[in-house]
Amino acid sequence: MPQRFSTLPRVNHKRTYARRARRADLLVMLLWTSGAAAAALFLASGGAAQFTTPAAIMTSLGIITGLIGTDFILVMLVLAARIPAIDRAIGHDRAIAVHRSLGKPALYLILAHGALLLIGYGMSTGFNPIAEIGPMLALPDMPIAFVGTGLLIAVVVTSLVAVRRKFSYEGWHLVHLLSYIAVAFALPHQLSVGGILADGTVQRAYWIALYLIAFGSIAIFRFIEPTISSLRHRITVSGVTTVAPGVTSIHFAGKNLRSLGASGGQFFIWRFWTKRTWWHSHPISLSAMPTSTSARITVRDLGRGSARISAVPVGTKVSIEGPYGLFSDAARTAPKLAIIAAGIGVTPIRAFLEHARFAPGEATILLRASTEEETYHWDEIRDIAAAKGALCYVMIGHRSPVGAGWMSESDVRRGVTLAAAFPDLARSDVYLCGPTAWLDLVEKDVRATRIPAHQIHAERFDW
Amino acid sequence: MRHVFETMGTVASIELPTGWGPALVMPVFAAIDERFSLYRPDSELSRIADGRASLTTSSDTMRASYARAVDWRALTGGLFSPHRPDGVLDLNGIVKAEAIEQAGVLLDATGCPTWSINVGGDILVSGGPWPTGVVDPSDPTALLCSVLLGDPRRALATSGSAQRGDHIWLGGSRALAEFVQVSVAANDIVTADVLATAIIAGGRDALDDITDRWDVDVFAVDRSGALAATPGFRRALVGA
Amino acid sequence: MRTRAVLGSLFASTAVLVVGWQAGGAVLANQAIGTTTSAPQASGTSGTTAATVPSATPLPSATATAAPVAAGPADGTYTGSSVNTPFGSVQVAVTLSGGTITDVTAVHLTDADGRSRQISNYAAPMLRSEVLSSQSAHVSNVGGATYTTRGYLQSVQSALDQAGF
Numbered sequence: 001m002p003q004r005f006s007t008l009p010r011v012n013h014k015r016t017y018a019r020r021a022r023r024a025d026l027l028v029m030l031l032w033t034s035g036a037a038a039a040a041l042f043l044a045s046g047g048a049a050q051f052t053t054p055a056a057i058m059t060s061l062g063i064i065t066g067l068i069g070t071d072f073i074l075v076m077l078v079l080a081a082r083i084p085a086i087d088r089a090i091g092h093d094r095a096i097a098v099h100r101s102l103g104k105p106a107l108y109l110i111l112a113h114g115a116l117l118l119i120g121y122g123m124s125t126g127f128n129p130i131a132e133i134g135p136m137l138a139l140p141d142m143p144i145a146f147v148g149t150g151l152l153i154a155v156v157v158t159s160l161v162a163v164r165r166k167f168s169y170e171g172w173h174l175v176h177l178l179s180y181i182a183v184a185f186a187l188p189h190q191l192s193v194g195g196i197l198a199d200g201t202v203q204r205a206y207w208i209a210l211y212l213i214a215f216g217s218i219a220i221f222r223f224i225e226p227t228i229s230s231l232r233h234r235i236t237v238s239g240v241t242t243v244a245p246g247v248t249s250i251h252f253a254g255k256n257l258r259s260l261g262a263s264g265g266q267f268f269i270w271r272f273w274t275k276r277t278w279w280h281s282h283p284i285s286l287s288a289m290p291t292s293t294s295a296r297i298t299v300r301d302l303g304r305g306s307a308r309i310s311a312v313p314v315g316t317k318v319s320i321e322g323p324y325g326l327f328s329d330a331a332r333t334a335p336k337l338a339i340i341a342a343g344i345g346v347t348p349i350r351a352f353l354e355h356a357r358f359a360p361g362e363a364t365i366l367l368r369a370s371t372e373e374e375t376y377h378w379d380e381i382r383d384i385a386a387a388k389g390a391l392c393y394v395m396i397g398h399r400s401p402v403g404a405g406w407m408s409e410s411d412v413r414r415g416v417t418l419a420a421a422f423p424d425l426a427r428s429d430v431y432l433c434g435p436t437a438w439l440d441l442v443e444k445d446v447r448a449t450r451i452p453a454h455q456i457h458a459e460r461f462d463w
Numbered sequence: 464m465r466h467v468f469e470t471m472g473t474v475a476s477i478e479l480p481t482g483w484g485p486a487l488v489m490p491v492f493a494a495i496d497e498r499f500s501l502y503r504p505d506s507e508l509s510r511i512a513d514g515r516a517s518l519t520t521s522s523d524t525m526r527a528s529y530a531r532a533v534d535w536r537a538l539t540g541g542l543f544s545p546h547r548p549d550g551v552l553d554l555n556g557i558v559k560a561e562a563i564e565q566a567g568v569l570l571d572a573t574g575c576p577t578w579s580i581n582v583g584g585d586i587l588v589s590g591g592p593w594p595t596g597v598v599d600p601s602d603p604t605a606l607l608c609s610v611l612l613g614d615p616r617r618a619l620a621t622s623g624s625a626q627r628g629d630h631i632w633l634g635g636s637r638a639l640a641e642f643v644q645v646s647v648a649a650n651d652i653v654t655a656d657v658l659a660t661a662i663i664a665g666g667r668d669a670l671d672d673i674t675d676r677w678d679v680d681v682f683a684v685d686r687s688g689a690l691a692a693t694p695g696f697r698r699a700l701v702g703a
Numbered sequence: 704m705r706t707r708a709v710l711g712s713l714f715a716s717t718a719v720l721v722v723g724w725q726a727g728g729a730v731l732a733n734q735a736i737g738t739t740t741s742a743p744q745a746s747g748t749s750g751t752t753a754a755t756v757p758s759a760t761p762l763p764s765a766t767a768t769a770a771p772v773a774a775g776p777a778d779g780t781y782t783g784s785s786v787n788t789p790f791g792s793v794q795v796a797v798t799l800s801g802g803t804i805t806d807v808t809a810v811h812l813t814d815a816d817g818r819s820r821q822i823s824n825y826a827a828p829m830l831r832s833e834v835l836s837s838q839s840a841h842v843s844n845v846g847g848a849t850y851t852t853r854g855y856l857q858s859v860q861s862a863l864d865q866a867g868f
Contacts, residue, residue: 025708029715036716040723045487045573048727052524056494063486121493191482204482467864476864478843581860584847596859598847604859608834609842619846646846670826681826690829697829701837 011357013429017333017454023089031075031098034210038071039064041203055123062116069109070190073152073183074214076102081217082324091326093459100159107156110149141188148185155179187211222321226269230319233257237272237316238294243376247344248310249287249298252318257290260322263329264289264355265348265431265459268322270297272312281321282309285348285459287377289355298376300344327431327459329356334429334455337363337390338422340442342406342434343374345461349433350377353384360389366421367394368406368434393421399438406441418445426451432458471496471559473583477566483575488566492582495562498524499554512551532557535657542661542669560620560656563587567617567652579612585620587652588612594701595619600644600684607684609701610648616680616699620655621646622663641666641685648680648696655679 042064051057079086079099086095115129118136122129136142158175190207235254243249262268267285271278287298299310327348337358341349346367353365365385369375378394385392395416397408407416422428426449432442439460446456466477466485470492477485499508507525510516518529532545532554545554563580567587570578577590586595591613596606600623612619623644645662649655658679662669670691674681680695845860 021705025705025711028705028708029711032712033715033719036719037723040719040726043720043723044726047487048724053494053497055497056490059490059493120490123493123497189484191484465864474860474864476844476860579844581844581846584845584860586844586846588844593844594842596842596845598845598859600847603847606838606842606845606859609837621846623847644847674826683826688831690831690834691826692829693826696826697833700834701842 011332013332013334016330020089020330021454023085027086027089034075035068035071037206038067041206042067045203055120057120058116058123059120062113062120065109065116066113069106069113070183070186071210072102072106072109073179074210076106077179077183077214077218081214082221082321083217084221087324087326088330091331092324093326103156103159107152110152114146114149141191144185145189148182151178151182151185155182226319226321229260229321233260233320235295235318235320237312237314237318239314240310240312243298244373246301247298247376248301249296250309250312252295252297253293254295256292257295258292260290260320262286262290262323264351264353265328266323266325266351267348268297268320268324270309271319272309273317273319274312277308277312280308283324285325285327286323286351287347288351288380298344298347298350325459327433327457328352331457332429333452334427335362336424336428337431338425338428339363339365339431340368340434341366341432342368342438343370343461344376345434345439345459346377346381348459349431350381350384352431353381353388353390358388358390361391363388363390364422364424364428365390365392367392368408368438369394369396370398372396404441404445406438406445418449425449428455430456432456434461436460471500471562471582472502475583476581478579479570479575480577483570483578487573488569488580491566491569492562495558495565498522499528499558501553501555508552508554512553518552528554528558528561531561531653539657539661539665539669539673542665543657556660557653557657559583560585560653563652585618585652585656586612587618589614589617597621597646597682598644601688607690608682610682610696610699611701612648612699615650616648616695617650618652618655619646619648620652620659622656622659642670642683643686644684645670646682646696648682648699650678 042060047060047063051060076099079095079102082092082095090098118129118132121132121136137146155176155178158172233254233256235252235257237250238253239251241249241251265285267283269281269283271281282299284297284299286295288296290296301310329352337356339349339353349365353363356363363385365381367375367378367381369378375394375396382392384390395408395411397410399405400407400409400412402409403412404418419425422430425446428451430446430451432439432446434442439458443456443458447453464479464481464483466479468475468485468489470489475492477488479485497503498506500506501509501512503509507516507521511518511521511525518526521529529545529552532543535543535557536545543556545557546552559582563582563585564587566580567578567589570580571589575589579586579588579591579593584598586593588595592611593613594609595612596609597619598621599605599607610619621644642663645659647655647659647662649658654677658673658677658681662673662681662683665672670681670683673679674693680693680699682690682692682696684690843863845863847860
């Protein structure tokens with residue numbers, strides 16, 4: 001008897017995850033090994049012979065910390081370059097999280113580099129380390145290397161969350177660009193005083209390769225490729241519609257948009273070329289899968305930036321970078337799907353559901369809003385759920401002061417629990433999307449069930 | 464590119480090809496300076512010199528340098544000595560040359576194709592030829608002549624009583640030196656340095672003896688300002 | 704972070720560092736050899752090869768007249784071949800008894816005054832005019848009697864260094 005439904009090819013999420021996890025682990029190993037390689041190459045090029053006296057050991061350690069610090073900074077650039085392979089392996093979010101976590105260690109290594117060398121030279125000449133600053137500045141290229149260190153301090157300090165809140169995003173971003181200058185300023189002394197590019201050494205090959213990869217991938221994936229893509233797809237704003245008070249959908253027209261290869265749940269970085277908005281780019285998820293001629297995002301007026309883009313006129317030219325992110329079907333690890341989304345966080349879920357391949361009965365969705373007005377795109381989501389055979393719960397009401405804290409008060413009083421809504425949670429990939437404070441509570445509740453961390457996919461939506 | 468830094472109470476000028484840095488060799492000087500300087504009261508040599516430590520239990524590096532200096536004392540008939548006339552151990556005469564030698568070995572080991580190391584007027588080069596001036600002992604701001612250094616004559620050491628005669632003791636006597644400045648070009652810097660010191664200490668006889676027994680080129684300036692040079696040194700003169 | 708990634712990173716990093724250290728040790732060994740080869744040596748009287756016997760051990764390999772057998776050399780006195788040393792040519796006799804060396808004597812040692820002077824390398828007087836032409840040459844370094852850190856500032860070398868040579 002012929003089947004009435006076209007069967008979906010069975011996807012073994014476990015196997016695809018194992019493959020991805022291998023790539024992710026390899027990436028982590030490469031990252032750390034590159035730091036070790038920086039030190040090892042120095043040791044191999046005569047550095048190992050230097051561990052003779054306390055002063056020489058200090059000096060050698062100083063050189064090693066400088067090399068590892070530089071290596072980490074270049075690795076940070078690689079992680080921030082939005083290389084597609086890295087995005088597919090660990091996702092842009094985690095790449096940036098690793099990038100961020102390397103920032104302080106890299107700075108400490110560079111500071112230790114300076115301090116250890118001053119101490120080492122100080123020990124060897126019998127003067128105090130401070131007195132060594134003068135002679136050191138007299139070496140070629142050292143003054144700008146000191147300036148580079150200063151810039152690096154500025155970049156890391158402004159990137160620390162506390163300061164970042166006092167800064168505008170734009171200001172922070174501008175300071176962040178100084179890191180390129182800091183790296184550029186540090187380079188000459190590495191060549192002249194450090195001699196890392198000495199002819200015919202493995203060190204030379206290694207550092208040239210690393211600099212090329214770092215700056216090359218930044219150039220290619222952050223500038224050249226987005227520029228070409230933007231020019232090719234000729235995206236313009238085709239309409240702005242109000243979804244709810246303060247929430248707008250921006251519709252785009254363009255050429256051949258399907259070939260962007262976006263998955264539902266991924267985001268693009270959008271830049272609107274009007275006089276008031278061109279200098280600020282916005283990372284925003286698709287709220288529907290692109291057709292070949294149109295795409296859509298949905299934004300809430302949270303910051304000044306997003307308020308401005310909801311007022312852009314029709315016809316505005318738009319440039320894009322992306323698609324980025326692993327909050328998509330590609331991150332699946334388990335046979336079932338559990339989705340919990342709140343507020344504006346439903347938008348990537350909307351596109352995710354449209355794009356993801358799952359069998360009827362495989363997915364369960366819980367949509368969450370504080371008030372009726374915040375039920376953005378819920379009708380669309382319910383339509384998709386019905387069409388693809390997913391169970392869709394909704395939960396409206398302010399957060400409960402008792403219980404896990406992320407559900408509505410009335411549902412908590414009713415006795416609703418995570419386990420009640422998602423009986424198969426242990427065998428599910430859990431996709432969470434919503435405001436940070438709320439999402440932290442959900443994630444805590446989910447983690448309490450002791451499901452493996454790799455089954456949890458969270459996207460925090462703060463702007 | 465030229466790199467200049469202070470070490471061992473003097474100044475090192477190192478010329479390296481573009482892309483090479485002095486960071487590798489700076490610790491060589493720093494380490495030797497730390498161990499051997501007598502003007503630093505806590506150096507190993509200072510502690511041996513004033514009896515706080517014993518040479519027999521000292522570091523391998525210290526004893527290797529001492530043994531080398533003693534070998535040279537035998538070879539030069541006592542004109543070069545690891546001891547000052549007052550008996551204090553002073554390896555200054557050999558450790559600077561050893562430091563230059565080690566820095567050179569290190570640069571060669573890392574494949575640096577061409578370089579010159581000048582520490583306080585003692586010079587070791589690789590590649591070349593490197594035109595090298597010899598200072599006029601009567602006028603430190605003028606050159607007396609220039610010679611070409613390069614393989615195999617890679618080292619030029621100059622000893623004198625003009626500027627800093629304090630580490631040359633005249634064979635135990637306090638007689639005035641016959642020569643005010645002696646430059647020795649040799650295939651290695653330790654030989655050049657030791658023999659220049661020995662000729663200053665031993666005068667004309669030592670000059671003849673040493674040029675006879677060693678494969679070196681010598682250029683000497685005596686107290687009256689008269690010059691003497693071996694044929695090899697004449698051939699190495701720039702423009703000769 | 705996954706255990707596998709952590710262990711893998713640790714292993715790979717350690718391996719890389721050990722290899723680097725070993726490779727650096729090879730340089731260290733080279734350095735040691737370099738130091739040894741430039742130990743005191745003299746040319747001898749007639750252009751001895753570079754592998755001059757160090758002065759401390761003027762002990763030439765004994766050219767045994769008796770064929771060595773498995774039981775070891777027979778007792779007796781063996782005379783070595785002549786070697787050039789900084790003090791002239793030396794010949795050594797070794798006396799063996801019961802397989803151990805009981806005596807080593809120098810059988811020939813040229814007297815220091817008995818050597819023929821090598822006129823070819825004699826430092827002959829030279830007129831200042833003979834070196835005049837080389838004074839103004841562009842040089843990369845200046846050799847001179849040792850200067851102190853302070854003396855350096857007045858030296859010609861200092862001027863060269865400031866010009867970046």
